[in-house]
Amino acid sequence: MTFLNPSLLGLLGLVLIPFVLYFFRRKSKRFSVSTLVFFKTLAREHQESAWLRRMKKFLSLLMTLIILCAAIFALSRLIFSSGTADDVRTVVVLLDRSASMAVEDENGTSRLDAAIAQVKDELLKIPEDVGVALIAYDVRPEILQPRTFKRRELISRLGEVAVRPMSGDSGAALDAANVLAKLETPAAIWHLSDDPAGSFSSDPESESTENAEPEVASADAGVRVDEISVALPNPINVGITAFNVRSVPLEHGQFDAYVQVALNDDAPKDETVIAKLEVIVGSIPSQIRELELKPGQREGLVLKLNGAENQMLRLQLSSEKDALSTDNVVLAPLPDARPIVAAWIRPDPEKEPVDPYLQLALNSIHEDGQLELYAGTPDDWPIEGVDVVIFDRWLPDTWPENLPAIVLNPPRNVGPIVAQQLPNGIPHDEIRVGNEEHPLLFRVASNRIALTQTAVFSVAGSMEPIWLAGQEPVLAAGEVKGQRIVMMGFTPGQSERLPLLASFPILMANSLLWAVESSPGLQRQFREYSTGELAEINAPDVTWSRWEDGRLKKSRTKVEGGLMELNQVGIFETIPTDPKTPKQMGSAFLLSANESNVRGAREAGTGAAGAELNQAPEAEPAKRAGWLRGDLTWLFLAIAVIFLIVESYFFHRHAVY
Amino acid sequence: MPEATPESKAAEDFFDVEFLDRLRALFLKLRKRRQLKKKGMQSTPATGYTREFKDFRHYTKNDDYRAIDWRLYARLDRLFVRLYEEIQEYHIHVLVDTSASMAQPFAEKKTAALKLAVALSYLGLVGQHRVSLYQMADKVGDPLPPMKGQGNVKRVIDFAKRLEFGGTTDLNACFRDFQPSRQRYGIVFVISDLYGQDVDEAQKAIRHATSWPGEVHFIQVFHPWEEKPEIDGEIELIDVETDEHRRLWFTPKDLKKYEARYQQFLSEIDHACKTRQIDYQRWRTDLPFEELFLDLLSRGSALASGN
Structure with missing residues (x-):
């Protein structure tokens, strides 16, 4: 029970007036008359017993008091709110503006508009002396209005809130709301969203919310979280x-x-x-x-x-x-994609001849334009600016831990490589495939391979055998401490059928691509972002291309401070001031399982029109009768009018008594 | 508007010398008017024993021989008796309503009633008539024994002064029980406000007056406030006779209704009297006493024409 205009309660002092009039009322004029027979013939004559008259006077006083109190309560705007503002000093409005809030009902009202309307409605029911604040959130929270007593400012800020094509993360928003709420407790956080339950698991990967602990349970003492759902009953998305x-x-x-x-x-x-x-x-x-x-x-x-x-x-x-x-x-x-820059380190060709089939395979990849190959000898090591290194029958003394490597016939143990060469080689007519689905074997026909094993190596740890000759792995790949390594224990030149097949060049190309797959900036200058991320931009202006209304629209945006928030779905391209500066391109996608998984109302009738306040379980007050809630000004006005009519009818229709 | 309890000044000394002087002057005025009216009028055919000669007639058996005119017998040799004017002696009954309503809240009614009763008695005594005074309320009280002669005026006044006003009115019982003597021609004056326990009690009671010998005069005394009360709004009314309380919200509309009802009451009494050949006069206390009194006597009262 709250008075929205408590200052008007001072008018209750007016009830003294009926009391004074009751106890010190002017006596009726008394006349002695010779006879009453003529007065008795008048229709308005009443004769009542003293107790009935006293009771009527008391009833009249009672009704007057009821009328007065009802009128004052109506003016003071007594509300039996549904727990939204009972005894709170601060209300923090936490408004979801993520992409899913753009869902519209049949009237074209978005969930955000419904939420704003709901907030405005609820704001009318809280007293003027309750501080209010506004936080809107998508990927991150934004405090749009710090705690204030000015409702107009808050409503003005509400009008500026718009849906942003981003996923919503209410966790951080609730933390921020808690901070604001704690400025003066007791406080309430009104969390308006189309998926209040989803706020407990903002991580898109953790879809199951059934067993999630409600985050409101961790709300600080004196802070209550009220979940207000504005979801549609059964949306399809x-x-x-x-x-x-x-x-x-x-x-x-x-x-x-x-x-x-x-x-x-x-x-x-x-x-x-x-x-x-x-x-x-x-x-x-x-x-x-x-x-x-x-x-x-x-x-x-x-x-x-x-x-x-x-x-x-x-x-x-x-x-x-x-x-x-x-x-x-x-x-x-x-x-x-730009070409892969690879360094091929092999023994000096003058001392040890180069495997012509390996050179042929690398040349074919190079000629295809997908590879820039720098061939060198151990004297050239180390080499900077390459994406991947191919160690052919040679290993450096110090293992390069930050560079993807393809190791052919490793001669000794270095770093993660535990191997030994077989000078004479062991021919194998066939090989077994350890993992047929491995990217290295993409379009490689493994069933026709006959090779000569020239090295043995260990595949302990995360290395995965891909080809096995007999019991020994001859091709293995894996990641060691984030470094991708491909090991080959055979020599194409010494193998019978392998050089004649296209599988070896493909295998080499696959190895190169797989090894550098995770290298940043290798495959393309184009980057993909999720909306809401911050992109580092090296130009003052950015051109956005986005698909709207059936056509591609372009717009130009200023970038300040070198960071740009990706707040729209589309492609951006920088406009560098210096021609030498390379252009940056990127694409921003929503791609949010949470946002696309538009939630329906948890209970029937809690759609846009029927959006209701759902209390957090531990903060739920005693339920009141359905009609005895909210602003009861109308009820008190009705009481005042009804009692006024009743009193007029009974006490002022004819005689006073 | 009168006071809530409009006890008017009850002048107990209204039978002072001044009043008696006014009464004598009134009597002279009345006699002068009567003499003027008497011209051209036939004297009464009745004969009596006064000194005023009226006529002769033949002597018949059983006539008083002392009335024989011997001189005429000597001259005409026939017996004639002399006839003298008859002097009639009336019995005047004056009934004064002494119920509480005649004294409260308007003492003017009591004053007017007593003045009128004394005036009528004075007139009767001066006219050598028998005069009886009665008080009536719920019943007719013991009368002042019949008096005759001007010397009894003081007794009448003393009796009037001793009258106590109070109690309720029962007009029906009073008029039913009042049976004046039939030995003499009677003139009955009823001085009352005619307020009974019911609105039509008076007109019902008036029918008993038809059995009274002689002429009957009803003089209804009322205060102008009773005819047109000045009340408005929330009031409490108290019946002075029954002490009954009534609470009303009185509006101008109600006032008009009351006035109409009161006039209807007066008209009904007037009609009841006329249909029974009873004289009826309204006596509003704010009007001059002399005018009303002369008007009363000029309405053909035997009291006014006698003597």
């Missing part, structure tokens, strides 16, 4: 939740794109949603895929694409009744 594109090794103009499409969990359970994925490469439709999705289902697709490097790739997802459009578009240029 299909969205792209994962995307990657890479060029196919050794194949020009070929790209592999991985796309994951998901339907939200809370879609109607009996409904199968058909989603259509259009693949447009350079404004030319390339493919159309139709997917049948059930609620909660995720479908991964590998798309084979043909196109030129830097050509624009657009994935457009569509489905009927789709709630959110932000996650339906992916815009990215096809990757433009």
Whole structure:
């Protein structure tokens, strides 16, 4: 129970007036008359017993007091709030503005608009002397309004809040809200979101919220978190939740794109949603895929694409009744990989001849334009500025720990390499495949391989045997302390069929690509970001390209301080002032499983119109009658009017008594 | 507007010398008016034993032989008796309502009633009539024994002074029980406000007056406040006779209703009297006493025409 205008309670002193009038009321004029017979004929004549008259006077006083009190309570705006503002000194409005808040209902009202309307409504029910603050959050929280008593300022700030195409992380926001709330306790945090329960597990990877401990439970003493859901009952949303594109090794103009499409969990359970994925490469439709999705289902697709490097790739997802459009578009240029820079360190050719088949394989990769090969002798080691090093029958005394390495016929033990050469070699007619799915064996026909083993090595640790000749590994790969290493224990020149097959050059190319796969900045100058991230920008201006309203729109944005928050879905490109400075390009995707998994209302009737305040369990006050909550000004006005009418009817209709 | 308890000044000395002088002057004025009116009028055919000669007639058996005119017998040789004017002696009954309503809250009513009773008695005594004074409330009280002669005026005044006003009014019982003597021609004056326990009690009671011998005069005394009360708003009314309390919210509309009802009450009494050939006069206490008194006597009262 709270008075929104408690200062008007001073008017309760007016109740003294009826009391004074009651106890010191003016007596009625008394007249002695010769006879009453003529007065008795008047219709308004009343004759009552003294006790009845006293009771009527008392009732009249009581009704007057009720009328007065009801009117004062109405003016003071007595509210039986639903626990939102009972006895709190601070209210922190925590507003979700992540991408999923753009979901609109049938009236075109977004969840954010519904939440703002709800906040405005609730603000009217809290007293003027309660401080309010506003925090909006997406990936990170932003304090839009510090604690203030001025409702107008807060409402003005609310009007500036807009949905941002980012994922939402309410954890940090709740921490910030807690800090603000603790400025003056007791306090309440109104958390308005379409997925309040999801706030307990903001990590997209940890989807299960069923067993998650409510974060509100860790709220500080005196701070209560009220969850207000503005979710729609059964939204349907299909969205792209994962995307990657890479060029196919050794194949020009070929790209592999991985796309994951998901339907939200809370879609109607009996409904199968058909989603259509259009693949447009350079404004030319390339493919159309139709997917049948059930609620909660995720479908991964590998798309084979043909196109030129830097050509624009657009994935457009569509489905009927789709709630959110932000996650339906992916815009990215096809990757433009630069050649791999590799150093080939082998014994001096004048002392030990070079394996011609190895040289042939490397030359073929080099000629394809995907490899810049620097051949050298052990005297040239160490070599700077290379992406990968190929140690051919030689190992340095000090193992290079930060450089991917391909080791051919290692002669001794150095670093993670534990090996010994076999000078005479052991021919094998066939080999066994340890891991057929390994990227090194991509398009390599292992069943026709016959080779001569020229080295043995240990595959302890994280090294994985890929080819086995007899019981010994002849090809192994793995990561040691973050360093990718490929080891080969055979010599193509001494093998019978291996040099004649295309598998060896492919194997070498795969090894090079796999070894450098995780090297930063190698494959492309283009970077992919999630919206909400901060990108380091080396230019004052950035051009954004984004797909809107069926066409590509471009806009220019100033960058200050060298950091740019990626607050839109699209491609950005820097406009350097110095022509020598290379351009930066990047792509910002939403790609958030949490945001695409648009939540439905947990309880029936808690949609946009029926958004209700859900108390945190430990802070839930006693439930009140449904109608006896909120602003009861109307109720007190009704009481005042009804009692006024009743009193007028009974006591002023005819005679006073 | 009168006071809440409008006890007007009750002048106990209203039978002072000044009043008696005014009464004598009134009597002379009345006689002068009566003499003027008497011209051209036929004298009464009745004969009596006064000294005023009226006529002769033949002597018949059983006539008083002392009335024989011997001189005329000597001249005409026939017996004639002399006839003299008849002198009638009336019995005047004056009933004064002594209920509480006649004294409270307007003492003017009591004063007017007593003045009127004394004036009528004085007139009767001066006219050599028998005069009886009664008080009535719930019943007719013991009367002052019949008096005759001007010398009894003081007794009448003393009796009037001793009258005590109080109690309730029972007009029906009073008029029913009042049976004046039929030995003499009677003139009955009823001085009352005619307020009973019911609105139509008076007009019902008036029917008993038809059995009274002689002429009957009803003189209704009322205060102008009773005809047009000046009250408004929240009031408490107390009946002075029954001590009954009534609480009212009195509006101008109610006031008009009351006035209409009161006038209807007066008209009903007037009508009841007229239909029974009873004289009825309203006596509003704010009007001059002499005018009302002369008007009363000029309405054909035997008291006014006698003597």
